[in-house]
Amino acid sequence: MKQLNKYNAGWLALSVIIYFVVQMLIQADVIDYYYQITLMNICMDIILALGLNLIIGFTGQFSLGHAGFMSIGAYCCAIMMLKMPDLTGFLLGLLLGVIVASLVALIVAIPTLRLKGDYLAIATLGISEIIRIAILNMGDLTNGAAGLSGMPILNNWTLSFFGIMLSLIIIVNYIKSSPGRATIAIREDEIAAESMGINTTKYKTIAFVIGAFTASIAGSLYASSFSMIKPDNFGFMKSVDILIIVVFGGLGSVTGTIIAAISLGILNMLLQPFGQLRMIIYAIALIAIMVFKPGGLLQHKELSMKKLFGRLSKKNTPKKEASK
Amino acid sequence: MDQFLQQVVNGLSLGSIYALLALGYTMVYGIIKLINFAHGEIYMVGAYVGYTAIQNWGLGLIPALFIAMTFCAVLGVLIERVAYRPLRNATRIAALITAIGVSFLLQYVMILFMGPDVRTFPETVPAKIFKFGGVQVNEQQIYIFVISIILMFLLQFIVKKTKMGKAMRAVSVDSDAAKLMGINVDTTISFTFALGSALAGAAGVLVGVYYNSINPLMGAAPGLKAFVAAVFGGIGLIPGAMLGGLSIGVTEIMVSGYASSLIKDAVVYAILILVLLIKPSGLLGKNKKEKV
Numbered sequence: 001m002k003q004l005n006k007y008n009a010g011w012l013a014l015s016v017i018i019y020f021v022v023q024m025l026i027q028a029d030v031i032d033y034y035y036q037i038t039l040m041n042i043c044m045d046i047i048l049a050l051g052l053n054l055i056i057g058f059t060g061q062f063s064l065g066h067a068g069f070m071s072i073g074a075y076c077c078a079i080m081m082l083k084m085p086d087l088t089g090f091l092l093g094l095l096l097g098v099i100v101a102s103l104v105a106l107i108v109a110i111p112t113l114r115l116k117g118d119y120l121a122i123a124t125l126g127i128s129e130i131i132r133i134a135i136l137n138m139g140d141l142t143n144g145a146a147g148l149s150g151m152p153i154l155n156n157w158t159l160s161f162f163g164i165m166l167s168l169i170i171i172v173n174y175i176k177s178s179p180g181r182a183t184i185a186i187r188e189d190e191i192a193a194e195s196m197g198i199n200t201t202k203y204k205t206i207a208f209v210i211g212a213f214t215a216s217i218a219g220s221l222y223a224s225s226f227s228m229i230k231p232d233n234f235g236f237m238k239s240v241d242i243l244i245i246v247v248f249g250g251l252g253s254v255t256g257t258i259i260a261a262i263s264l265g266i267l268n269m270l271l272q273p274f275g276q277l278r279m280i281i282y283a284i285a286l287i288a289i290m291v292f293k294p295g296g297l298l299q300h301k302e303l304s305m306k307k308l309f310g311r312l313s314k315k316n317t318p319k320k321e322a323s324k
Numbered sequence: 325m326d327q328f329l330q331q332v333v334n335g336l337s338l339g340s341i342y343a344l345l346a347l348g349y350t351m352v353y354g355i356i357k358l359i360n361f362a363h364g365e366i367y368m369v370g371a372y373v374g375y376t377a378i379q380n381w382g383l384g385l386i387p388a389l390f391i392a393m394t395f396c397a398v399l400g401v402l403i404e405r406v407a408y409r410p411l412r413n414a415t416r417i418a419a420l421i422t423a424i425g426v427s428f429l430l431q432y433v434m435i436l437f438m439g440p441d442v443r444t445f446p447e448t449v450p451a452k453i454f455k456f457g458g459v460q461v462n463e464q465q466i467y468i469f470v471i472s473i474i475l476m477f478l479l480q481f482i483v484k485k486t487k488m489g490k491a492m493r494a495v496s497v498d499s500d501a502a503k504l505m506g507i508n509v510d511t512t513i514s515f516t517f518a519l520g521s522a523l524a525g526a527a528g529v530l531v532g533v534y535y536n537s538i539n540p541l542m543g544a545a546p547g548l549k550a551f552v553a554a555v556f557g558g559i560g561l562i563p564g565a566m567l568g569g570l571s572i573g574v575t576e577i578m579v580s581g582y583a584s585s586l587i588k589d590a591v592v593y594a595i596l597i598l599v600l601l602i603k604p605s606g607l608l609g610k611n612k613k614e615k616v
Contacts, residue, residue, distance in 0.1 A: 062417070111601055115604055118353075118559065119555065119605070122551065126593030130590045130594060134590065236548065243421070244421055251415075276432070276435065280428075283428035283429035286422070286425035286428070290414075294411055295414075295418070
């Protein structure tokens with residue numbers, strides 16, 4: 001097994017470098033408290049969008065209910081942290097959230113994933129609304145529309161970074177595994193995949209559960225970033241925000257999703273001073289991007305270390321020959 | 325029994341507003357397979373145009389309704405030209421994101437011009453109450469019933485009896501074949517948007533009359549409900565949208581009346597999911613076999 005070939009090592013090195021550079025910028029106060037909130041939001045969006053891209057971009061199943069699973073993670077983690085306001089509480093809450101979200105996704109996926117296209121979209125939208133309304137009506141446990149408050153703020157760059165890495169490792173490894181290829185085959189042509197003996201329901205369900213799993217991680221980070229959460233934070237608009245990132249980055253492109261989450265997060269921050277005009281500019285930008293680049297930034301493609309190394313060595317070889 | 329009938333009457337009046345909205349969704353979906361998320365915002369614009377016509381220009385309900393419908397029809401055609409037409413051959417999800425962008429744009433432009441506050445819709449219909457046995461029907465509800473029934477009949481007439489309606493049906497079955505038969509597909513799609521948006525504008529004015537209050541974000545929730553209604557009845561089908569709208573309205577009022585208004589949306593969605601699981605193409609939809 002050559003798990004650690006030079007491409008993977010390249011990615012690993014790149015992520016370690018990014019981690020330390022950002023950490024140093026935070027230490028040096030270049031990234032102050034205000035920017036750190038943007039940073040946390042971008043990190044959560046990356047995790048959410050990666051999970052949704054697995055469902056929409058790689059499996060071809062249209063889900064409009066991603067925020068529902070995020071809210072499960074957020075509430076589980078918040079409830080645990082209110083009982084145990086330290087890192088152990090956070091980790092236990094994360095674990096609980098991931099388990100509950102995956103179970104709910106499993107129960108929901110088996111019947112609804114028989115639906116196709118827009119019907120599936122509306123069913124998943126309905127499920128996330130049902131989750132939201134259930135949370136609203138759970139009495140003291142979730143404290144209704146007012147939401148929970150008083151959680152310790154534990155989230156920082158290190159925690160967010162590990163969240164991203166965990167989701168990335170799970171999702172990228174899944175895509176590159178044999179079940180992952182079966183999943184992509186379902187996206188390309190469900191009937192053809194089925195006739196090749198692929199159990200389409202099984203792989204669609206796996207992808208859906210992994211998506212919910214990562215959404216729950218993001219939800220836990222959300223609960224520990226802000227000291228209060230309420231059901232309205234996880235409504236239809238949140239699902240739409242994630243969907244926009246996925247489509248903007250390109251369906252079926254992991255690196256595209258990351259780039260899109262970062263650029264949309266920065267765009268949002270830069271537009272903050274414009275006040276009322278902010279959403280108008282954002283909306284026009286959204287329409288313009290879709291009209292001129294309907295496939296998203298990277299379309300199906302990925303930024304890859306393989307190509308980068310290939311390009312570098314191509315550039316180097318002629319030089320060596322010339323020097324000879 | 326009286327209480328039950330009363331709930332049915334209230335449900336039907338809410339349901340006819342949903343049905344008017346759902347018709348626009350379903351027609352646009354039927355013809356270009358786009359979930360037009362901006363539809364709820366067109367309804368909001370309609371409410372504001374009606375408000376301006378009544379409050380500032382001192383017009384009555386019927387002229388205000390006509391102005392709102394015309395304005396919305398023009399707006400709908402404009403949106404289709406600028407935002408959706410360039411994406412006709414792109415993926416459906418790109419068109420969907422554009423629709424969401426348009427809906428943000430309409431919401432926040434309205435906030436910019438009219439402010440974010442809730443406005444009181446001027447009273448144009450006297451609040452008279454008629455009693456049929458134990459059931460109370462107020463005059464607003466009668467206006468809503470009568471206007472929506474007239475509009476639905478008008479729509480049915482346009483779609484079934486006119487040349488343009490024939491073209492609409494042809495394009496929705498197969499747009500390439502329709503083009504080969506000499507139908508101007510672009511004009512037909514524009515006409516569909518005009519028709520659907522006009523109905524949304526009418527729904528906006530009626531909702532203003534019924535609830536007496538309007539705000540720039542009022543379109544989002546009913547827009548979503550109307551889409552649910554369209555799917556419920558079988559998306560792309562005009563009778564399906566009417567049936568879906570009315571049943572969603574009645575269900576919602578029944579749940580609020582007999583259980584709790586907090587869970588009404590959850591019940592609506594749960595019923596929707598059940599219907600889809602049993603009949604995946606909606607109540608009136610025909611299940612098409614997929615061919616390879």
